[in-house]
Amino acid sequence: xxxxxxxxxxxxxxxxxxxxxxxxxxxxxxxxxxxxxxxxxxxxxxxxxxxxxxxxxxxxxxxxxxxxxxxxxxxxxxxxxxxxxxxxxxxxxxxxxxxxxxxxxxxxxxxxxxxxxxxxxxxxxxxxxxxxxxxxxxxxxxxxxxxxxxxxxxxxxxxxxxxxxxxxxxxxxxxxxxxxxxxxxxxxxxxxxxxxxxxxxxxxxxxxxxxxxxxxxxxxxxxxxxxxxxxxxxxxxxxxxxxxxxxxxxxxxxxxxxxxxxx
Amino acid sequence: xxxxxxxxxxxxxxxxxxxxxxxxxxxxxxxxxxxxxxxxxxxxxxxxxxxxxxxxxxxxxxxxxxxxxxxxxxxxxxxxxxxxxxxxxxxxxxxxxxxxxxxxxxxxxxxxxxxxxxxxxxxxxxxxxxxxxxxxxxxxxxxxxxxxxxxxxxxxxxxxxxxxxxxxxxxxxxxxxxxxxxxxxxxxxxxxxxxxxxxxxxxxxxxxxxxxxxxxxxxxxxxxxxxxxxxxxxxxxxxxxxxxxxxxxxxxxxxxxxxxxxxxxxxxxxxxxxxxxxxxxxxxxxxxxxxxxxxxxxxxxxxxxxxxxxxxxxxxxxxxxxxxxxxxxxxxxxxxxxxxxxxxxxxxxxxxxxxxxxxxxxxxxxxxxxxxxxxxxxxxxxxxxxxxxxxxxxxxxxxxxxxxxxxxxxxxxxxxxxxxxxxxxxxxxxxxxxxxxxxxxxxxxxxxxxxxxxxxxxxxxxxxxxxxxxxxxxxxxxxxxxxxxxxxxxxxxxxxxxxxxxxxxxxxxxxxxxxxxxxxxxxxxxxxxxxxxxxxxxxxxxxxxxxxxxxxxxxxxxxxxx
Numbered sequence: 001x002x003x004x005x006x007x008x009x010x011x012x013x014x015x016x017x018x019x020x021x022x023x024x025x026x027x028x029x030x031x032x033x034x035x036x037x038x039x040x041x042x043x044x045x046x047x048x049x050x051x052x053x054x055x056x057x058x059x060x061x062x063x064x065x066x067x068x069x070x071x072x073x074x075x076x077x078x079x080x081x082x083x084x085x086x087x088x089x090x091x092x093x094x095x096x097x098x099x100x101x102x103x104x105x106x107x108x109x110x111x112x113x114x115x116x117x118x119x120x121x122x123x124x125x126x127x128x129x130x131x132x133x134x135x136x137x138x139x140x141x142x143x144x145x146x147x148x149x150x151x152x153x154x155x156x157x158x159x160x161x162x163x164x165x166x167x168x169x170x171x172x173x174x175x176x177x178x179x180x181x182x183x184x185x186x187x188x189x190x191x192x193x194x195x196x197x198x199x200x201x202x203x204x205x206x207x208x209x210x211x212x213x214x215x216x217x218x219x220x221x222x223x224x225x226x227x228x229x230x231x232x233x234x235x236x237x238x239x240x241x242x243x244x245x246x247x248x249x250x251x252x253x254x255x256x257x258x259x260x261x262x263x
Numbered sequence: 264x265x266x267x268x269x270x271x272x273x274x275x276x277x278x279x280x281x282x283x284x285x286x287x288x289x290x291x292x293x294x295x296x297x298x299x300x301x302x303x304x305x306x307x308x309x310x311x312x313x314x315x316x317x318x319x320x321x322x323x324x325x326x327x328x329x330x331x332x333x334x335x336x337x338x339x340x341x342x343x344x345x346x347x348x349x350x351x352x353x354x355x356x357x358x359x360x361x362x363x364x365x366x367x368x369x370x371x372x373x374x375x376x377x378x379x380x381x382x383x384x385x386x387x388x389x390x391x392x393x394x395x396x397x398x399x400x401x402x403x404x405x406x407x408x409x410x411x412x413x414x415x416x417x418x419x420x421x422x423x424x425x426x427x428x429x430x431x432x433x434x435x436x437x438x439x440x441x442x443x444x445x446x447x448x449x450x451x452x453x454x455x456x457x458x459x460x461x462x463x464x465x466x467x468x469x470x471x472x473x474x475x476x477x478x479x480x481x482x483x484x485x486x487x488x489x490x491x492x493x494x495x496x497x498x499x500x501x502x503x504x505x506x507x508x509x510x511x512x513x514x515x516x517x518x519x520x521x522x523x524x525x526x527x528x529x530x531x532x533x534x535x536x537x538x539x540x541x542x543x544x545x546x547x548x549x550x551x552x553x554x555x556x557x558x559x560x561x562x563x564x565x566x567x568x569x570x571x572x573x574x575x576x577x578x579x580x581x582x583x584x585x586x587x588x589x590x591x592x593x594x595x596x597x598x599x600x601x602x603x604x605x606x607x608x609x610x611x612x613x614x615x616x617x618x619x620x621x622x623x624x625x626x627x628x629x630x631x632x633x634x635x636x637x638x639x640x641x642x643x644x645x646x647x648x649x650x651x652x653x654x655x656x657x658x659x660x661x662x663x664x665x666x667x668x669x670x671x672x673x674x675x676x677x678x679x680x681x682x683x684x685x686x687x688x689x690x691x692x693x694x695x696x697x698x699x700x701x702x703x704x705x706x707x708x709x710x711x712x713x714x715x716x717x718x719x720x721x722x723x724x725x726x727x728x729x730x731x732x733x734x735x736x737x738x739x740x741x742x743x744x745x746x747x748x749x750x751x752x753x754x755x756x757x758x759x760x761x762x763x764x765x766x767x768x769x770x771x772x773x774x775x776x777x778x779x780x781x782x783x784x785x786x787x788x789x790x791x792x793x794x795x796x797x798x799x800x801x802x803x804x805x806x807x808x809x810x811x812x813x814x815x816x817x818x819x820x821x822x823x824x825x
Binding site for chain 2: 001002003005009012013015016017082083085086092095096098099100101102103104124126128129130132133134135136137138140155159163165180181184188191192195200202203204209213215216217218219220221222223229230233234236237240241242244245246247248249250251252253254255
């Protein structure tokens with residue numbers, strides 16, 4: 001993510017959370033937090049607890065984020081935000097947790113007759129292959145809860161559709177035949193089968209590297225008879241470094257009611 | 264499929280609960296933002312470097328990118344980075360660290376560097392790499408922050424040591440790692456017991472170490488890579504310097520070490536201009552020098568302290584203050600000095616007192632005024648350093664002192680004072696290492712170090728990446744003294760200043776002559792007389808000449824065959 005993208009991400013994040021944007025220039029961004037967002041980001045529970053007890057006037061903070069030091073005024077007070085900064089990652093996490101689950105309807109224009117909307121379960125996940133190296137795969141899966149149709153890149157398709165949180169006029173939703181819970185396990189087993197079909201030479205290679213280093217380590221300590229603390233430390237470190245793992249982590253998901261021809 | 268799949272299902276109940284209760288539901292904009300973020304955080308390939316895309320403030324050189332890639336892809340994140348001085352090892356380490364952080368493989372990092380570099384490292388990581396590195400100030404930083412920069416001397420002491428041992432580090436970076444060559448030291452033991460997944464050792468000089476030192480350094484990085492201690496030393500003699508003779512060992516070491524040389528980088532370096540400035544001294548200075556020289560023929564003095572005589576000679580070439588300081592020490596340290604000894608010293612002190620001016624200092628002043636730009640003066644002696652500071656001040660030239668013994672904050676402060684306010688920095692030898700001064704391009708070698716290798720380090724402080732001007736090196740030598748002779752030998756016989764030491768090493772190792780530093784230390788540190796020094800130097804230079812003709816012969820032969 002480039003600094004400009006970070007800047008635009010921050011702007012959208014605070015707008016979506018209904019914070020007043022006080023200043024928004026090329027190098028920095030000043031926002032007035034709402035009470036909710038102050039609680040979300042500022043980590044000062046005692047202040048809020050005290051305020052609620054005493055019934056004082058809430059005074060949520062103002063924050064300035066500097067996204068480009070060169071362009072921001074000199075001596076400007078604010079947090080310098082970059083891709084690795086803890087604050088940005090806190091906001092990333094917040095964006096994820098504030099909108100982990102969603103339910104939306106297709107905002108169709110069929111005014112004439114009653115339009116049926118079909119239920120879709122959407123799950124966005126990240127699959128990580130990890131050893132001493134790493135790669136991830138982003139997957140967005142949609143499962144139609146009537147006929148069980150499964151669709152990849154579901155999120156990208158959703159971006160093409162007008163969506164609204166309220167059910168549009170002249171619409172009715174069809175009840176799912178597949179229960180959401182079993183829908184989730186269908187998606188889980190689908191993901192696992194996709195992973196199993198993938199090439200896992202990377203894991204074999206990692207184990208081989210691990211084994212090589214372990215042999216060297218054993219050889220290094222073979223003269224030493226008694227239990228050796230550094231040997232154990234090194235051994236654990238090798239496991240942590242090389243052991244291949246696959247993680248499927250949930251990003252977000254939701255229910256989408258879409259017209260028959262939408263997907 | 265043999266890898267276990269961990270499926271995170273902690274969210275399922277929460278989701279189902281919301282379906283049942285019809286909400287609360289999230290905001291579509293935030294939902295899309297979260298996906299956008301994830302797509303940015305996804306690592307598309309095991310290979311390749313993502314870091315450069317995240318570093319708008321940095322344009323790494325090709326050799327630096329290549330090194331980072333090598334370390335991650337072929338060395339599994341455990342490497343000795345041994346580039347020649349000034350090629351940007353810090354940048355390489357920063358790239359590797361950044362890459363691992365982006366990939367989520369490294370979070371907890373400990374960076375151990377010389378005290379003088381702590382702040383500089385933290386600043387570079389923050390500014391160039393957007394890595395929130397913290398310098399160690401209070402003990403709680405170790406568990407509170409993910410990336411901490413500290414000096415090893417602080418880290419190894421309690422209470423820090425205990426807290427550090429409780430941390431599981433993903434990556435440890437050690438700068439100037441050649442200081443860990445002895446496995447009996449506290450520092451070595453400390454580093455050996457750290458918990459680490461990945462490890463980078465940075466040094467400019469591992470190749471010159473003895474086989475034993477190489478073994479210790481590699482074993483710290485990757486125990487067993489060179490075998491166990493017993494097996495290793497059965498095969499290679501402990502004191503052996505035969506690293507380069509043994510192809511197998513060399514190959515093994517090269518698997519964990521990267522050494523870029525200036526010549527290989529393809530970067531256009533600014534030039535070095537070396538000028539030897541012979542200095543005519545005043546009559547009293549000459550008398551002092553000669554009085555010391557004649558000591559040599561005086562019976563018992565010679566036997567016990569040939570070394571002191573040469574020390575005094577060289578000090579006499581630097582400043583009367585340096586001589587005086589040593590004489591005073593000699594007198595104080597001697598138990599029950601004989602009257603003859605005391606007399607001798609008093610005689611020399613008289614000679615010292617007779618000296619009224621310092622010809623070199625006058626010359627330095629003249630040069631500084633002519634250059635009219637920032638200048639670094641290197642001297643071996645603290646007494647000279649203090650004198651020079653006083654002397655320059657008398658002539659309205661601002662200067663700052665720099666010594667290895669300064670605390671970290673003071674070093675940073677002095678560097679900054681020099682950069683922003685003072686015209687001259689006067690450094691003693693220990694100040695030569697670990698400080699980057701590429702905003703300056705004039706060096707005066709006021710006197711010569713015992714170990715001529717240090718000259719390269721001195722020059723390396725300014726002749727490095729980032730230096731935009733040609734570098735001017737002025738070597739001061741008082742005429743008809745040991746100093747002038749040394750300089751002539753170094754300069755004329757082996758063209759030390761113009762070459763980079765690595766080149767000379769290459770030439771010598773080809774013929775198994777050992778390395779240049781060993782020869783030079785022997786010649787200048789162990790010789791009892793100038794005569795001996797000259798003969799040894801002649802030997803060395805003919806060796807180099809011979810090696811060079813051999814090398815050229817080689818390449819001719821190769822060309823002829825093709």
